[in-house]
Amino acid sequence: MKCIYCNSEDELTSSDIITYAITGAKLTKSFVCKTHNAFTNDNYEKKFVADLDFFRNQLGLTTRDGKTIQYRADISVxxxxxxxxxLSNRESLYAPKDVVAGTDNDGNKILMAPMEKLKKISKGKATSVNMSDVVVHKTVGSNDFIGFHAIHSMAKMAYEWYCYINSIEEYKEEYQEIVDYILGKTEQEVVDIIIDNYYYWAIDQLSEIGTNSFFQYDDLDGYRYVVIDFWKTIAYRIRICKSPNDCLKKVRALPVTLYLYHIDGSKTQQVFGVVLLEKNKQAYFKTICPQNMTADIWGIFTSRIGKIMSTMVLSIHILKREVKNLSDKLDKYNAGKIDVTALLGFEENNIVTTIDILSQLYLNKDKYDMTKTFNQNLPIVLSLHSDTIGRTQEDxxxxxxxxxxxxxxxxxxEYIWNGINFFDEIYKNEMNLPK
Structure with missing residues (x-):
């Protein structure tokens, strides 16, 4: 095996093909040398990931050692x-272990903490504020998703995934364009953004928020591409190489294999059909270069990205993790160590939603079919149409x-434990179902 960037056989390291920080499904292979693994990480991926800390937190992703991801935002109090x-969650704001620090409009430093602690720090200059209605503001910037670091990270992931899927274990001259782009040797653009309504309608039927979907295909322009649908928000099309097939015959229907990497760590595959709807098209998808993104088009993507903040992805494994966290809090609540406000994580979305799901499962336990999987039961038990759950602020x-x-x-x-105990039955049953 050789490095897929330079053919070096020395110091090959395990590369996170899909950057570990944006997925629960690990995908690695030792086919990148230490030098080029460090290059892509230091020059692109670290900044790309840091820009997405808020969204990673909202999706429930964690650091490598399992800690909650922190992010920076503005607050109104x-x-x-x-x-x-x-911040990391609402508890880090309402019941911080240390002080909460920020700046005012003039750049002056502001500290927030329980009054007893703040009086010692401020030497009597602290003033109290009403914390009943704190609003967190986070601006969604297009640069976070289609800027330099994002686009180059996507190119890196697409190329390495292509090599992984096709068992390519060395650099070949046919990949010079994509490799030169990833290594910063050329500014020739190889990444564009799919803006095809038919594509997004189709992918929405096949994936859920937080899933990274990949597929490769040969387009009518004679090139082979990899498409990365990122978290079910934006789809990037990356040019890999000249197509080895005669794809200039304008085939109207194009079946491809869609590889889905889910946030709960699972991996699945589905057949994804691409069909030409108009004659004489030069490509299967309508695309736009990142630098040509308009405000109107970006507004559509902002709406898709916004769903991350109001949606909880449902799977047996994600709910198991949330139930474990809730059980730990409930033990403290029963022991009188925390009150109901802390139990609910100061109205943290995932905690409240988890309790809601547990209560619905228990209320509808007679409808639950133990011969079927958790996700097969969801539409019936929770009246859902997908593997995500969203609630309005009023609800x-x-x-x-x-x-x-x-x-x-x-x-x-008792209300919460009833739901937890029934979920535990569901989980044990799920683990024993035939795969």
Whole structure:
């Protein structure tokens, strides 16, 4: 085996083909030398990942050692705007282990912490604020998704994935263009963005928020491409090489294999059909160069990206993780160490949604078919049409009020444990179902 960038046989290292920070499904292979693995990581991927910390946090991704991802955002609290605040969840804001630091509009430093701690730091100059309605602001920047670091990271992932899928274990001259682009030796663009409505309609039927989908195909222009559908938000088309097939015959239907890498760590494949809808097209997909992105088109992608902030991906493994976190909090709640506010993570979306799902599972347990998988039961038990669950802010407020009322009536612990215990039955059953 040789390095797929330079054919070196020395110091081959394990490369994260799909950057580890943006997926739960690991995909690695030792076919990149130490020099070029470090080059792509230091020049592109570190910055690309850092720009996405907020979205990675919202998707429930973690650091390599399993810690919650921190991100920077602006907050509004009691009429004061505080900028560049480091957060991880609502608890890190409402019950911080240390001070919360940021700056005001004039760049002056602002510290927030429990009053007892702040009085010692500020020497009596601290003032109290009303924390009942804190708003977190995070601007979605196009550069985070289609800027220099993002586009080059996509090119790197596409090329390495192509080599992985096709068992290519050395550099070949036919890949010079894509390799030169990744290594910064040329500015010749090899990445564009799919803006084809038919494509996005189709991919939306096949994947869920947080999934990275890959496929390769030969287009009518004589080139072979890899398409990366990133988190079900934006699809990047990366030119890999000249097609070895005679693809200039304008085939109207193009079947491809879609490889899906899910956020819960699972990997699946599906057949994905591409069909030419118009005669004499020169490509199967309508695309645009990143630098030609318009405000109107970016607005469509912003809407797709925004779903990350209001949607929870459902799978048996993701829910198991959330249930474990909830169980730990519930033990502290029952021991009197935390109150209902802390139990709910100060209204953290994932915690509230997990309790909602557990309550619905328990309420509809008679409908649950133990001969079928968790995801096969979801449409029936939770009345869902996909593997994601979203709730409006109004729905969330009503459910939180229900939980607060049960806390007052000393019914909350039993209410949640009923759901947890039934989910544990579901999980044990799922692990024993035939694969």
């Amino acid at each position: 009691d009429g004061t705007e505080i900028h560049n605040v480091k 969330k407020k009503k459910f939180i009020q229900l939980l607060v009322d049960k806390d007052k009536d000393n019914e909350l612990s």
